Amino acid sequence: MQTLHGLMAFAAYFFIGLAMINCFMFIYTRITPHDEFRLIKDNNSAAAVTLSGAIIGYVIPLASAAVNSVSIVDYLIWGAIALVVQLIIYGGMLMYMPKLSEKIINRNLAAGIFMGAASIAGGILNAACMTW
Template sequence: MLDYPIVNSLMMFSAYFLGAIVALIVFKFIYSLLTPQDEWLLIKNDRNTAAAIGFGGTIVGFAIALSGAISNSISLIDFTIWAVVALIAQVLAFAILRFAFMPMIVKRIEDNEISAGIMLAAVSIAVGLLNAACMTY
């Protein structure tokens, strides 16, 4: 590496930022595959507000967890491991909400019930915050 601190910092910023963007894109595809409804189609084709709120909250929750991973990682590999942990936590949050607390959440979101989308968003953001807080050494 060059012996200029600002250049080194910019290179690390770029690496972590690009890694986070890639992680968000990967998360979008994996999360959509693992959930029974296709949020993207509901949002794009049906203009489903409940799906947009729920999926938006899930993306924000994951991004919050990624920010914790970036802040506490000692390397890009460490960041990648924590990003996978964050992805698993978000998927588990959806599963727990769906199977334990709101078994009809998928249908309710498909039916554009705003309250279901808000609950999914709130749980996803809460899990992202908790996940980020736990990613410390």
């Protein structure tokens, strides 16, 4: 019976996590001025690295929230905070590199790698701050 309870908790956190990742990707790709999915389908590595870094940068603190949250509601709140942090990182990068979207559209892999790395670094810091 305890195993079944553990399986139910796993399923709840896992499938809610997948839903939050999909929500993050929906919001993130609407915030950016370029169409990541179209660019990736067009074999644009800069767009792939940028979006992949953002997803990883979101999932790292989401995983930390799953480990440290005390309830599903707590998990959802920390997932929302992780989303906002990733959007802040993107906004900060725009201040540093105002033509980021143009660079990604033009397949500037260096800009894509830098944005992806900033997203992952922000996600790691975010996750560390969630481990109270």
